[in-house]
Amino acid sequence: MNDDKKYWLDDAANVRKIIIGVVVICAGLLAADFFYDKHATFSIEGWYGFYGIYGFIVFCAIVLIGKELRKILMRDEDYYDE
Amino acid sequence: MSSFLFSPGLILIFGAALVPVLPLVLRRAYLLLLPVICFWYILGLNPGDVQTFEFMGYQLEPLRVDKLALVWGYVFSLAAFLGVLFAIHQDDRVQDVSALVYAGSGISAVFAGDLISLFVFWELTAISSVFLIWASRTEASYRAGVRYLIIQIGSGVILLAGILFWFADTGSLAFGDIGIETLAGKLIFIAFGIKCAFPLLHNWLQDSYPQATPTGTVILSAFTTKLAVYALARGYAGTEVLIYIGATMTAFPIFFAVIENNLRKVLAYSLNNQLGFMVVGIGIGTPLALDGTAAHAFCHILYKALLFMSMGAVLHRTGTTKASELGGLYKSMPFTATFCTIGAMSISAFPLFSGFVSKSMILTAAAGDGYWGVWAVLVFASAGVMEHSGIKIPYFAFFAHDSGKRPKEAPFNMLLAMGITAFLCIAIGVYPAPLYAILPYPVDFVPYTTAHVITQLQLLMFSVLAFIVLIKTGLYPEEKPSTNLDFDWLYRRLLPKFLRGSGQKIAVADQHIRSQLLLIVSRVMQTSERWSGFNGTLARSSTVGSMASYAVGLLAVFLVLYFIA
Incomplete structure (x- = not known):
């Protein structure tokens, strides 16, 4: 079933472009924090770049905790034998 | 009427x-x-x-x-x-x-x-x-x-x-x-x-x-x-315990979604997590919160259906939704991949997509009522949604490593259903006024403020950045064919095992009691056989004469006793 057609994402250079794009957008969003009034409900919300930093940390934490959970929870695919 | x-x-x-x-x-x-x-x-x-x-x-x-x-x-x-x-x-x-x-x-x-x-x-x-x-x-x-x-x-x-x-x-x-x-x-x-x-x-x-x-x-x-x-x-509405039940629901399924290999099961965990947001809204119980719950239910039904449709199309064409067997399907199913991505962006609440205009109501209601701990959990859960539904579903099905599978694009009716649903997800996100108009309470809520848009984009884009970092450093866990234990283990494994175990014990006890009873019965039978069976003392056939001599003997004993008395 394999085809030899080259797709846009098959080129590593294009994947790099996407990654650079994400980094640029993130930097832009951090910079944007200087230019508007946050009218934060909680003081922590008003911290510089709070949502970006919180998002990054939480995302990594979820994945890494999940990875550890596998050690406890993961069984064979046919564990329940159905 | x-x-x-x-x-x-x-x-x-x-x-x-x-x-x-x-x-x-x-x-x-x-x-x-x-x-x-x-x-x-x-x-x-x-x-x-x-x-x-x-x-x-x-x-x-x-x-x-x-x-x-x-x-x-x-x-x-x-x-x-x-x-x-x-x-x-x-x-x-x-x-x-x-x-x-x-x-x-x-x-x-x-x-x-x-x-x-x-x-x-x-x-x-x-x-x-x-x-x-x-x-x-x-x-x-x-x-x-x-x-x-x-x-x-x-x-x-x-x-x-x-x-x-x-x-x-x-x-x-x-x-x-x-x-x-x-x-x-x-x-x-x-x-x-x-x-x-x-x-x-x-x-x-x-x-x-x-x-x-x-x-x-x-x-x-x-x-x-x-x-x-x-x-x-x-x-x-307004039952406070629902706030904490709901917050728990948003948080814990995330971890199961991260490690689950079957993408339709990932979506089921994700569904659970979305219900949590609605339940929190009910627990808060203010008009804004209840409107948020109603709006979120409306949007959620559509984007969740869209995500299940895209995985349904994949299952229909490839026979599997296991992440470990998929990847690279965008090459032959580009429309399904696009619709799936729209569903993923809607559930992750990107601005201009439906989840953004409904979920922000619940978050605003939680923050406005001073539930800061709950609010923090909901923001945490929002990053979690981005992980399992925003990235994992489209990424492992349609991108990631090429599985070599080149299935046909989904049938036309499936594409049409996905197309209409995707259109609605974007239409609600871009122009939420008609949705707000049908909510139970009058809505005075503006989703598109600078602060909302920037902070939400920060949360989501930094999550994407984190994903890239984890993939590039090899820290992201590989998709493996597996079963992950959850609460159903209790009634699918532990309980049957216990019942089977106790069943055996009952069988042993039952057998013991039965054999004892049988022994007693057979003793009774032996005894009665000895007395009343063939040639048994009580069953001996007697002549009339011997009967008369018994009667005479008995009378003699009676007479003797009578005189003594």
């Missing part, structure tokens, strides 16, 4: 009766027509419309229209249409009838003004929907369906018990505010909680939905749990 009114779900329920006898082409047109008629009929209903009748001395109200019920009525009939369209290529009367009756009973349940009507349609959703799971026609789906049915019917039985207590306490069958103060209130709360997949009561969802047919899961995802959300909003 003077015209004849009835519960709108009956259009689908009774309409389903014709399905088995119609030839295929006619049947397809008919299946698509019924939800349209139902939707059109609901559009004509106005708050305040009722239908009541007396039944064995009880006042029943199968139709009670207000703004809360209407939101669910609209989106349920819309979901029924999209679900039917997505499945229209197949020729399976069982699934067709099942889907119509199920959707119809869901719709009728939200318009039920009394608890008995609610109970009837509550149970009907359970019984009709199980056929969508059994329609996979595998041993695993059969077993999962039985477990599903037991738990769903169980919820109905608890509901009925609660209703009886409630009627005994209050003398009323009206379905309004209930509250958890009384025993009746607690029982009904648990019944709703089972269907709403509260923590520890949740596992039927992840167990059964991935076992249903590619099209069946799309239908299933829309009704049962959102009916429960509706029922909680009707009966338990």
Whole structure:
């Protein structure tokens, strides 16, 4: 079933472009924090770049905790034998 | 209103009766027509419309229209249409009838003004929907369906018990505010909680939905749990414990979604997590929060259906939704990949997508009422949604490492259903005014403020950045074929094992008692044989003479005793 057609994402250079794009957008969003009034409900919300930093940390934490959970929870695919 | 009114779900329920006898082409047109008629009929209903009748001395109200019920009525009939369209290529009367009756009973349940009507349609959703799971026609789906049915019917039985207590306490069958103060209130709360997949009561969802047919899961995802959300909003608005139950629901399924290999099961965990946001809104109970719950239910039904459709299309074409067997499908299924990505961006609440305009209402309500801990959990959960539904689903199915699979693009009707749903997800995100107009309370909420947009984009884009970092450093866990233990382990493994173990003990004890009894019986038989059997002392045949000598002997003894005395 394999085809030899080259797709846009098959080129590593294009994947790099996407990654650079994400980094640029993130930097832009951090910079944007200087230019508007946050009218934060909680003081922590008003911290510089709070949502970006919180998002990054939480995302990594979820994945890494999940990875550890596998050690406890993961069984064979046919564990329940159905 | 003077015209004849009835519960709108009956259009689908009774309409389903014709399905088995119609030839295929006619049947397809008919299946698509019924939800349209139902939707059109609901559009004509106005708050305040009722239908009541007396039944064995009880006042029943199968139709009670207000703004809360209407939101669910609209989106349920819309979901029924999209679900039917997505499945229209197949020729399976069982699934067709099942889907119509199920959707119809869901719709009728939200318009039920009394608890008995609610109970009837509550149970009907359970019984009709199980056929969508059994329609996979595998041993695993059969077993999962039985477990599903037991738990769903169980919820109905608890509901009925609660209703009886409630009627005994209050003398009323009206379905309004209930509250958890009384025993009746607690029982009904648990019944709703089972269907709403509260923590520890949740596992039927992840167990059964991935076992249903590619099209069946799309239908299933829309009704049962959102009916429960509706029922909680009707009966338990402002019940504080719901805030904490809901927050727990948003958080813990995330971890299971991260490590799960079956992408339809990932979506089931994700569904659970989305319900959590709605439950928090009900617990807060302010007009803004309840509007947020209603709006989120509306948006969620659409984008969750869209995600299940995209995975259904993948399953239909490749026969699997296991992440470890997929990847690179965008090359041959570009439209499905695009629609899936739209669903993923909607559930992740990107600005201009539907999830953004509804979820921010709940978050704002939580923050506004000073629940900062809950708010922090909800933001945490939002990043989690981005992980499992925003990135994981589209990434591992359509991108990631190339699996070499080059399946055909999904059938046209599937693409059409996905296209319409994707359009609605974007339309609501771009122009939320019509959605806000149908919410139960007047809405004074502006989703698109600079702060909302920037902070949400920060949260999401930094999550994407984190994903890239984890993938590039090799820290992201590999997708592996596996089963992950969840609460269902308790009743699928531990309980049967315990019962089987105790069954053996009972068998041993039983055998012991039986053998003792048999021994006693055989002793009794031996003894009686010795005395009364052939040649036994008591069974010896005696002559008349010997009988007379016994009698004489006896008389002699009597005489002797007489004289002595």
